[in-house]
Amino acid sequence: MTMAWRKTAGAAGVAVMMLTAGLMTGTALAEVPSQAEMLPSVADLADKLLPAVVEISVESKVEGGPALSLPDMPDNSPFKDFFDEFMKRHQGEGGDGGNAPKPRNRTVNSMGSGFIIDASGLVVTNNHVVENADAIEVKLQDQTTLKAELVGRDPKTDLAVLRVKTDKPLPTVAFGDSDHLRIGEWVMAIGNPFGLGGSVSLGIVSARNRDINAGPYDDFIQTDAAINKGNSGGPLFNMKGDVVGINTAIFSPTGGSVGIGFSVPANTAKGVVNQLVKFGETRRGWFGVKIQDMSKDIAESMGLPAPRGALVADVTDTGPAQKAGIEPGDVIIEFDGKPIAQMKDLPRIVADTEVGRTVVVKVLRGGKEMSVNAEVGRLEDGEKLTTKGDEQGGMSGMTGNAPAVATLLGMTVSSMTDALRTQYKIDDKLEGAVITSIADQGTAAEKGLEPGDVITEAGEKPVKGSGDISAAAEQAKKDGKTSVLMLVAKGGKASEMRFIALKLDK
Numbered sequence: 427m428t429m430a431w432r433k434t435a436g437a438a439g440v441a442v443m444m445l446t447a448g449l450m451t452g453t454a455l456a457e458v459p460s461q462a463e464m465l466p467s468v469a470d471l472a473d474k475l476l477p478a479v480v481e482i483s484v485e486s487k488v489e490g491g492p493a494l495s496l497p498d499m500p501d502n503s504p505f506k507d508f509f510d511e512f513m514k515r516h517q518g519e520g521g522d523g524g525n526a527p528k529p530r531n532r533t534v535n536s537m538g539s540g541f542i543i544d545a546s547g548l549v550v551t552n553n554h555v556v557e558n559a560d561a562i563e564v565k566l567q568d569q570t571t572l573k574a575e576l577v578g579r580d581p582k583t584d585l586a587v588l589r590v591k592t593d594k595p596l597p598t599v600a601f602g603d604s605d606h607l608r609i610g611e612w613v614m615a616i617g618n619p620f621g622l623g624g625s626v627s628l629g630i631v632s633a634r635n636r637d638i639n640a641g642p643y644d645d646f647i648q649t650d651a652a653i654n655k656g657n658s659g660g661p662l663f664n665m666k667g668d669v670v671g672i673n674t675a676i677f678s679p680t681g682g683s684v685g686i687g688f689s690v691p692a693n694t695a696k697g698v699v700n701q702l703v704k705f706g707e708t709r710r711g712w713f714g715v716k717i718q719d720m721s722k723d724i725a726e727s728m729g730l731p732a733p734r735g736a737l738v739a740d741v742t743d744t745g746p747a748q749k750a751g752i753e754p755g756d757v758i759i760e761f762d763g764k765p766i767a768q769m770k771d772l773p774r775i776v777a778d779t780e781v782g783r784t785v786v787v788k789v790l791r792g793g794k795e796m797s798v799n800a801e802v803g804r805l806e807d808g809e810k811l812t813t814k815g816d817e818q819g820g821m822s823g824m825t826g827n828a829p830a831v832a833t834l835l836g837m838t839v840s841s842m843t844d845a846l847r848t849q850y851k852i853d854d855k856l857e858g859a860v861i862t863s864i865a866d867q868g869t870a871a872e873k874g875l876e877p878g879d880v881i882t883e884a885g886e887k888p889v890k891g892s893g894d895i896s897a898a899a900e901q902a903k904k905d906g907k908t909s910v911l912m913l914v915a916k917g918g919k920a921s922e923m924r925f926i927a928l929k930l931d932k
Contacts, residue, residue: 468626468628468665471614471663471665471667472614472616472626474667475599475614475616475661475663475667476567476624476626477566477567477568477597478541478542478596478597478598478599479539479540479541479542479567479599479616479617479624479660479661480539480540480541480542480564480565480566480567481537481538481539481540481564481565481618481621481623481624482537482538482539482540482549482551482555482556482563482564482574482588482618482659483535483536483537483562483563483564483565484535484536484537484538484555484556484558484559484561484562484563485533485534485535485559485560485561485562486533486534486536486558486559486560487531487532487533487534487560488531488532488534488558537618537621537656538551538552538555538618538656538657538658538659538660539551539555539616539617539618539656539657539658539659539660539661539673540564540588540659540660541599541616541659541660541661541669542596542597542598542599543598543600543601543699544596544598545595545596545597545598546595546596547572547589547590547591547592548577548587548588548589548703549564549574549587549588549589549590550585550586550587550588550659550661550695550699551585551586551587551588551659551672552584552585552586552658552659552672552674553579553580553581553583553584553585553586554584554658555586555658555659556579556586556588557579557581557586559576561573562574562575562588564588564590565623566596567624572591572592573590573591574588574589574590575588575589575590576588577589577702577703577706578701578702578703578705578706578707578708579702580698580702580707580708581641582641582642582643583641583643583690583694583698584640584641584674584690585672585690585695585698585699585702586659586702587699587702587703599661599663599667599668599669600668600669601668601669601670601692601695601696602664602666602668602669602670602692603668603670603692603693604647604670604671604691604692604693604694605691605693607631607664607670607691609630609631609632609633609634610630610631611630611631611664611665612628612629612630612665613628613629613630613631613649613651613662613663613664613665613670613671614626614627614628614651614662614663614664614665615627615628615629615649615651615652615653615657615660615661615663615673615687616660616661616663617653617656617657617658617659617660617661617673618656618657618660619652619653619654619655619656619657620654620655620656621656622656625657627651627652628651629649629650629651629652630649630650630651631647631648631649632648632649632650632685632686633648634647636648636688637770638675638677638688640674640675640688642773643694643773643774643777644770645691645694645770645774646674646675646688646689646690646691647670647671647688647689647690647691648686648687648688649662649671649687649688649689650685650686650687651687652683652685652687653673653676653683653687654676654682654683655681655682657673657687658673658674658675659672659673659674660672660673661673662689668692669692670689670691670692671689671690671692671695672689672690672692672695673687673688673689674689674690675687675688676688694774697778707806708805708806709781709804709805709806710776710777710778710781710804710805710806711776711777711778711779711780711781711783711802711803711804711805712745712746712781712802712803712804712805712806712807712808713745713746713747713761713772713776713787713800713802713803714741714742714746714747714748714803715736715738715739715740715742715745715747715752715758716738716739716741716742716923717736717737717738717739717758717769717772717773718737718739718769718924718925719733719736719737719768719769720733720734720735720736720737720757720768720769721733721927723909723927723929724737724911724925724926724927726907726908726909726927727902727907727909727910727911727927728755728757728790728793728911729793729907730757730790730793734757734759734766734767734768735757735758735759735766735767735768735789735790736757736758736766736768736769736771736772737755737756737757737769737925738752738753738754738755738756738757738789739754739923739924739925740754740920740923741754742808742811743811744811745803745808745811746800746801746802746803747800749800749801750787750798750799750800750801751798752787752789752798752800753791754883754913754923755791755883755886755911755913755925756791757789757790757791758772758788758789759788759789759790759795760786760787760788761775761776761779761785761787761788762775762779762783762785762786762787763785763786776802777805779802780802781802781804782801782802783801783802784799784800784801784802785799785800785801785802786798786799787799787800792886830891830892830893831862831892832859832892832893832895832896834895834896834899834931835868835869835870835899835910835928835929835930835931836864836865836867836868836869836870836871836872837861837863837864837865837868837870837875838861838862838863839859839860839861839862839881839892839895840859840860840862841859841860841890841891841892841893842856842857842858842859842860842880842891846860846862847918850878850917850918851878851917851918852878852880852915852918853915853918853919853920855920856880856882856915856918856920857882857888857889857890858881858882858883858888858889858890858915859880859881859891859892859894859895860878860879860880860881860918861875861876861877861878861879861880861881862877863877864876864877869928869929870928873926873927873928875914875926876916876917878917878918879914879915879916879917879918880914880915880918881895881912881913881914882913882915883911883912883913884897884898884899884910884911884912884913885897885898885899885901885902885910885911885912886911895912898910898912902930903930907930908929908930909927909928909929909930910927910928910930911925911926911927912925912926912927912928913925913926914926
């Protein structure tokens with residue numbers, strides 16, 4: 427069979443590419459399989475699943491609508507009194523006698539998708555579909571429209587649960603196991619794109635474990651099944667009819683589907699949905715550490731053969747990690763029996779751990795493996811504790827004596843003084859050496875360091891002054907290392923701690 431491309435014009439003058447086929451000598455047309463024989467039908471599956479997928483209509487009020495305004499009018503204008511009275515009636519008293527426009531609230535209508543998980547009327551959707559809603563309606567496939575109330579929502583995973591009241595059992599679908607999804611596996615999306623309702627699209631799993639910087643628990647399924655505006659909150663099914671994802675976001679320069687859509691995995695959603703139904707809020711596990719990625723430079727500076735785990739940059743005072751003995755510089759490699767291959771694994775595993783449970787945490791400290799026992803706290807309580815600590819501040823500054831200064835690794839560092847603390851607005855509780863200048867070219871500039879950053883540790887030892895940094899660099903050279911590890915408070919903020927490996931001068 428020979429193939430050729432032929433270019434033709436569509437009805438609107440759009441170029442259309444058409445594939446034509448010619449028969450090779452001796453080849454019978456009957457030997458060429460038809461498309462119907464090659465492609466599996468999903469019609470029966472769609473018929474089964476469509477009734478449990480709903481359209482969601484949201485009404486919300488926002489400020490900033492068009493406001494009435496009048497041009498400036500002289501006091502002696504014969505029309506001034508008339509227009510002043512008009513503005514008072516329609517917009518209320520203004521600050522200048524009624525002429526100042528007063529912002530109006532306007533009603534905005536939006537649409538999304540959802541799916542029923544309980545016959546009594548529980549509906550799962552996206553948080554961003556309903557978070558500012560004043561009124562929510564759910565439309566079933568048979569066009570029945572029901573008022574819905576919000577059961578609970580979770581911005582961190584962009585999930586929400588609604589409840590509708592009905593006098594008859596509703597069709598439902600169930601969550602499947604998203605961990606067993608394979609790249610290339612067929613999936614089906616059903617939803618309400620552009621308000622069209624009940625639309626089915628088919629594609630494959632393009633990738634897994636995608637991090638799109640949408641939240642702390644990013645672990646998205648990527649699919650090329652068409653997902654458009656209005657599909658948000660709708661289900662992604664496998665070919666067994668199980669919900670394996672909740673369609674949440676798309677990557678698109680045009681606003682429409684370009685074959686890159688993202689879904690929250692079912693295994694992430696299950697626990698969140700159960701908590702929202704049971705408590706009306708989430709109750710996530712919390713460990714009380716600030717962590718960062720391990721890089722090759724950091725691993726080498728710590729004497730590790732390869733980067734792995736989550737590097738602890740800071741520990742929350744009185745939090746579970748501090749009580750368990752975790753320290754900045756520790757590398758968490760296992761939590762409750764689950765390996766931590768990279769930083770982003772830890773927040774999801776901790777969040778899914780039952781609050782109050784005692785777990786074993788394995789860390790690397792000084793190149794050696796050790797284990798500690800820790801009682802998991804509640805994230806929502808931890809966030810309040812962290813906020814309170816940031817507001818209270820900490821220790822007072824050092825004296826105003828002349829600082830000791832050192833220039834190395836493409837930067838100039840100075841021992842802490844009250845003057846420097848004031849100049850760079852450094853947090854009171856921070857101690858260490860202050861970066862006062864950065865060379866245009868050098869390792870410090872390459873790593874994004876800036877004047878006002880505070881180095882609190884160098885070579886895994888506390889920094890009391892600039893001399894400690896020089897000593898750490900010299901020791902690293904003697905140990906045959908090519909870089910020295912430093913703990914840096916960006917902008918002099920204790921809440922912005924991170925480890926940075928600076929390459930040593932040759």
